[in-house]
Amino acid sequence: MMPANQAVVLQETPSSYAHAVEPAARGSASPAVILAGLHKSFGAQKVLDGIDLMVGSGKTLTVLGRSGTGKSVLLKLIIGLQTPDSGSIRVHEQEITSAGTEAVNEIRKTMGFLFQHAALYDSLTVEENVAFPLRRHTKMTTAERGDRIKELLAGVGMERELKKMPSDLSGGMQKRVGLARALALEPGILLLDEPTAGLDPITSREIDELILKLQEERDVASIVVTHDLHSAKIIADRIVLLHQGKVVIEGTFEELEKSDDEFVAEFFKRDS
């Protein structure tokens, strides 16, 4: 079994990793997401080449890597927006690669997804954007829904922008509304694609604190794709570094920082 307190450079034996890692190695939390032997190519371009990962409930996994290494693709595979060429994706013990559309939609309701550019519905106001999943998947009354929307938007500091259209908001504000929308159904799993990119340091810190709060209070499992090493240091229980479609290394921030691996060292050195 892999020691939990040690960063592991995985270049040599990536495919054996999934079998080697057991839940006990990451604490007692049950796994919310398990990826095993995940491969994805676009034409001749191999984007993911045998990814094995696991995230327990109440844990935050941060995915780092250079641009174009398939980090966003990884999130889209987990929520079923793209299908892998091969491999297994288990969300709350359910295999989604072989599940039907209705089953996948049910699983999606347990996940919140923040897109890289927020992807707010531009024909709807901020309020309607956050209301979208609530309208569809809950039986809340109008008053209850209104209270919930205000609560969600207050959580990201956007409670005064209810009636604004997405086009009237800055990129950072859009991202905060996107996060509120992702949290609307109180998901057990959060998939965040660069949540702090384009945000000022204060808002970035607020978003980081919000992720930590969700982790502590609601046992939310988060997979966060980011380039922000400072944010990764604050929020991540574990960090994985992707390179050329493979997980190069996994460990805590401190473990990765001390790694002797040339690519890992270069990655951390350049950012610092």
Add this chain to the structure above:
Amino acid sequence: MNDNSPVPGWIRPDAPQAASLTRSTFTSLWRPFNGFLEWFGELGIFVWQVIRAAVRRPFEGRELIRQLDEVGSKSLPLVALAGSAIGAVLALESRHSLIQFGAKSMLPAAIVFSIIHETGPVVTGLVISGRVGAGIGAELGSMKVTEQIDAIEASGVNPYKLLAFTRILACILMLPLLTLAADFCGVVVGWIADTIAEPVSFHKFIQAGFAGTSFNDFLAPTFRTAVFGLIIGTIASFQGMRSQGGTEGVGRSATSSVVLSSLFVILADVILVKLILVFFP
């Protein structure tokens, strides 16, 4: 010169060069054909996804009403204007020709028959494929490239139902109604144009216009536009939802939605006219 040449001055072509030329000719012919087949294949899959989504709950009534308004009420002024223009042109053009043949009394019938049978439905179809087709193609294309369609899917909502089915159904339901509006405006403006040249009461004009017209003459061509609506809604939604490549891709989706839906409306018109003549002789 080659000694084995069949005719004097004949130069034997370089074999590899000839093979390469054949290959490139074949490729340049095959590629568009292959693209055409691929497009139809993807359209078939899209239609299947929409049909599968359409029969499952919830039925997206709120979005359907929004689309009925978008396709119907907002297109009404344009369709009415197009119908009016057709009526005026038909009255002015036909009058001159019919006078030459001594059949001036046939003018109301010529206007009514022409508008109800052909010009009303086709002009409505083409106007809607321009306004609504471009709108749907651009809107869905923009949603696609900004990941809004992915966001809908990620929140456990079927975008084929929410976005495509509602738009297709709105087009199917609204086209016959808009055609009625175009027909009405065409006939009324036809009468106005006629009465300016030579005063005739509206009652007499209508009586003469509909004298030899049966209910089938009116019903089949009007409901033919429901098929036009199906074509416009399907092609525009399909082109929008497969949009790629940023704002340029959105522009391409909007243009191709209009071009393809107009083309298929005209093709469908030819086929449907033949079918109507067979079933409603």
